[in-house]
Amino acid sequence: MELISNNLPIVFAGLMAVSILAYVILDGYDLGxxxxxxxxxxxxxxxxxxxxGPFWDANETWLVLGIGLLLVAFPAAHGLILTELYLPVALMxxxxxxRGVAFEFRVKAQMRFQNAWDRAFIGGSLLAALTQGxxxxxxxxxxxxxFWQEAFALAAGFGLxxxxxxxxxxxxxxxxxxxxxxxxxxWARASLLLTLAGMIAVSLATPLVSPRIxxxxxxxxxxxxxxxxxxxxxxxxxxxxxxxxxxxRADHSLDLVPFLGAIALFTxxxxxxxxxxxxxxxxxKLTIRAAASATESLWIILLGxxxxxxxxxGYTAFSYYVFRGKARELRYD
Amino acid sequence: xxxxxxxxxQFGANISFHILFPTITIALGWVLLFFKLRFNATGNxxxxxxxxxxxxxxxxxxxxxxVSGITMSFQFGTNWPGFMERVGNIAGPxxxxxxxxxxxxxATFLGIMxxxxxxxxxxxxxxxxxxxxxxxxxxxxxxxxxxxxxHTPAGFEMREGVAHATDWMAIIFNPSMPYRLGHMLLASxxxxxxxxxxxxxxxxxxxxxxxxxxxxxxxxxxxxxxLIPVQILVGDLHGLNTLEHQPAKVAAMEGxxxxxxxxxxxxxxxxxxxERRNDYAxxxxxxxSLILKHKADGVVPGLNDHIGKHPPxxxxxxxxxxxxxxxxxxxALSWLGAFLIWRKGELPRLIAxxxxxxxxxxxxxxxxxWYVTEIGRQPWLVTGVLTTAQAASAxxxxxxxxxxxxxxxxxxxxxxxxxxVLFHLARKAGGxxxxxxxxxxxxxxxxx
Numbered sequence: 001m002e003l004i005s006n007n008l009p010i011v012f013a014g015l016m017a018v019s020i021l022a023y024v025i026l027d028g029y030d031l032g033x034x035x036x037x038x039x040x041x042x043x044x045x046x047x048x049x050x051x052x053g054p055f056w057d058a059n060e061t062w063l064v065l066g067i068g069l070l071l072v073a074f075p076a077a078h079g080l081i082l083t084e085l086y087l088p089v090a091l092m093x094x095x096x097x098x099r100g101v102a103f104e105f106r107v108k109a110q111m112r113f114q115n116a117w118d119r120a121f122i123g124g125s126l127l128a129a130l131t132q133g134x135x136x137x138x139x140x141x142x143x144x145x146x147f148w149q150e151a152f153a154l155a156a157g158f159g160l161x162x163x164x165x166x167x168x169x170x171x172x173x174x175x176x177x178x179x180x181x182x183x184x185x186x187w188a189r190a191s192l193l194l195t196l197a198g199m200i201a202v203s204l205a206t207p208l209v210s211p212r213i214x215x216x217x218x219x220x221x222x223x224x225x226x227x228x229x230x231x232x233x234x235x236x237x238x239x240x241x242x243x244x245x246x247x248x249r250a251d252h253s254l255d256l257v258p259f260l261g262a263i264a265l266f267t268x269x270x271x272x273x274x275x276x277x278x279x280x281x282x283x284x285k286l287t288i289r290a291a292a293s294a295t296e297s298l299w300i301i302l303l304g305x306x307x308x309x310x311x312x313x314g315y316t317a318f319s320y321y322v323f324r325g326k327a328r329e330l331r332y333d
Numbered sequence: 334x335x336x337x338x339x340x341x342x343q344f345g346a347n348i349s350f351h352i353l354f355p356t357i358t359i360a361l362g363w364v365l366l367f368f369k370l371r372f373n374a375t376g377n378x379x380x381x382x383x384x385x386x387x388x389x390x391x392x393x394x395x396x397x398x399x400v401s402g403i404t405m406s407f408q409f410g411t412n413w414p415g416f417m418e419r420v421g422n423i424a425g426p427x428x429x430x431x432x433x434x435x436x437x438x439x440a441t442f443l444g445i446m447x448x449x450x451x452x453x454x455x456x457x458x459x460x461x462x463x464x465x466x467x468x469x470x471x472x473x474x475x476x477x478x479x480x481x482x483x484h485t486p487a488g489f490e491m492r493e494g495v496a497h498a499t500d501w502m503a504i505i506f507n508p509s510m511p512y513r514l515g516h517m518l519l520a521s522x523x524x525x526x527x528x529x530x531x532x533x534x535x536x537x538x539x540x541x542x543x544x545x546x547x548x549x550x551x552x553x554x555x556x557x558x559x560l561i562p563v564q565i566l567v568g569d570l571h572g573l574n575t576l577e578h579q580p581a582k583v584a585a586m587e588g589x590x591x592x593x594x595x596x597x598x599x600x601x602x603x604x605x606x607x608e609r610r611n612d613y614a615x616x617x618x619x620x621x622s623l624i625l626k627h628k629a630d631g632v633v634p635g636l637n638d639h640i641g642k643h644p645p646x647x648x649x650x651x652x653x654x655x656x657x658x659x660x661x662x663x664x665a666l667s668w669l670g671a672f673l674i675w676r677k678g679e680l681p682r683l684i685a686x687x688x689x690x691x692x693x694x695x696x697x698x699x700x701x702x703w704y705v706t707e708i709g710r711q712p713w714l715v716t717g718v719l720t721t722a723q724a725a726s727a728x729x730x731x732x733x734x735x736x737x738x739x740x741x742x743x744x745x746x747x748x749x750x751x752x753x754v755l756f757h758l759a760r761k762a763g764g765x766x767x768x769x770x771x772x773x774x775x776x777x778x779x780x781x
Binding site: 053058072 | 389392393395396397399400401403406407409410411414417418421423424425426428429430432433434436437438440441442443444445447448449452453497498501726727728732735736739740743747750753754757758
């Protein structure tokens with residue numbers, strides 16, 4: 001107990017990290033599918049939506065939990081970060097709003113507006129992905145102003161959009177079949193390369209921006225253990241590339257593999273970033289411990305979280321089980 | 334323009350837009366459960382058809398509630414950073430419990446409720462409907478606990494300018510919570526009842542008179558007629574509770590400028606804040622004293638006790654009258670409708686049109702009620718602990734103004750789309766017969 005008590009801020013940083021990672025993977029595939037809808041015809045769009053329809057709402061809730069934990073456990077960091085990112089946050093919310101309501105409006109609205117709502121869905125997904133990546137870029141740059149910093153943040157926006165597209169296309173590979181699945185495979189190959197470019201850019205830029213992060217990665221003997229992260233990432237990229245070359249397969253038993261690979265890729269990238277920035281919650285400005293709020297309130301939340309999170313995991317698994325296999329058309333009856 | 338005012342308008346616009354949709358879904362979830370249970374008990378397909386129509390309205394309203402709610406979760410921090418700094422130790426756990434016990438539950442089982450009818454056994458689908466309704470109500474519970482605590486804070490102590498929890502039971506069951514929660518849940522019930530009755534009456538008037546339409550129409554009218562007297566009673570109790578804890582708010586509601594006995598009930602007036610009196614007042618002698626103190630010469634606290642520290646009078650005064658007026662209209666129409674249905678089995682066309690006109694009356698009353706209680710709390714954000722000005726952020730006015738314009742534009746668009754789609758769904762349901770087309774695959778089938 002005392003061990004936890006003394007390290008409550010770290011525990012909460014971990015909880016927050018898990019929420020954000022869950023959000024990036026889960027809503028990442030929703031947003032990726034949303035962007036890919038730009039490439040589909042009308043009937044393909046309907047099937048693409050059918051793969052994410054039962055899940056997107058719960059997926060997005062991880063964002064609320066992540067931002068909620070930041071707000072609750074690290075109010076000082078929350079204030080700093082959201083003041084810096086005021087405008088991109090507003091644009092992201094605009095994107096998420098359009099995407100979320102378009103889910104419903106694209107089928108319920110009058111025929112003549114349905115195409116417009118499809119475009120709102122695609123545009124909203126793209127806007128949310130770009131702004132989230134842009135914010136990640138600004139965060140990595142420690143919110144410094146300047147031309148190269150902005151350029152990097154914009155590039156990060158496209159990098160994250162590519163990564164979401166990748167996880168979205170692997171999701172489509174898992175949940176569709178036939179022609180659409182074949183197209184998803186080609187989307188996955190293209191977006192895998194863009195994702196690789198994005199991850200390399202971030203991995204090179206991060207240590208260059210901060211001598212502290214450079215030391216963390218490249219000082220001896222750290223480098224020996226740490227080298228495993230980029231090595232594993234590289235190996236994963238290569239195997240995904242080779243695997244995708246052999247898809248689609250007549251036998252559907254391995255259709256989930258690329259999606260699992262995408263999860264591993266996101267997790268490795270996230271671990272790399274987390275290692276770079278620990279113990280800071282706002283890069284070079286505010287540490288996790290300094291930003292944390294009072295312990296007694298964190299205890300109350302932790303107790304609730306420890307009790308409730310297994311239930312959330314359980315019924316989330318149940319929902320994925322109910323809607324397992326290839327997506328069928330979505331029907332209310 | 335003043336950044337604090339802009340931040341308030343922005344947050345107010347967002348929260349006003351947001352509240353409309355949970356107000357529908359909280360009660361509609363239970364109404365859907367009722368339809369489903371009736372179907373389970375009777376096997377009458379009409380109940381299931383009613384379910385299928387209203388679950389679409391639920392899904393649409395839920396989506397709008399979710400997206401505007403996410404915006405709100407960010408605006409807590411962007412617009413009012415001082416709020417979390419000062420009272421985050423209390424607000425934080427309450428918000429966290431809302432996410433953990435309500436948001437995930439409703440969002441996950443919504444998928445099964447909407448699309449799982451053929452994939453899970455009947456009992457599991459009914460359970461999913463229950464869990465969604467339960468989740469929305471839990472969400473209302475936690476957020477109203479926090480809101481009530483901000484009005485009537487309890488169970489905490491201030492250390493170095495920061496609130497620390499001392500007694501969580503006192504925080505959760507703070508003095509105004511039971512009244513506010515009851516008042517809000519009933520408001521949700523009424524909003525949903527008039528929406529169901531109004532849209533069903535419209536379908537009925539368009540000769541769309543399937544059994545499902547009749548069942549939903551009756552359910553809406555009976556629900557409205559049953560809830561409105563309870564709401565008037567609970568609203569009165571809530572008012573008395575407010576008189577005890579926030580007398581300045583009640584004084585503004587009543588337009589009572591001086592503490593004195595024999596205070597009249599002001600039916601209508603134009604509050605004149607500069608001269609501190611009411612112009613063109615129409616009053617019932619001793620009315621306010623009778624209502625609030627149950628004595629003709631009962632002394633009612635006035636605004637003069639709170640000079641410089643009371644809310645702006647006019648908006649609270651007007652909003653209160655709009656809310657009460659709407660409540661009276663609800664009482665008259667729902668009882669008339671219930672009486673006619675009971676005696677004649679059917680509504681005259683004129684009364685049916687009355688229900689169509691009152692489709693969104695719950696929204697008007699709910700918003701007016703929220704303006705009474707939230708503007709009535711000013712200048713405080715947390716009564717006696719934190720003023721709104723202290724909580725405001727340092728974001729420049731230009732940036733708030735720009736994003737405000739953006740939000741207003743999108744909310745206006747969504748509002749028009751939402752209402753027109755509700756009526757479009759109602760129109761389409763009539764043409765489609767008893768087996769509605771699949772939801773996301775209308776075009777899919779057409780293409781194949």
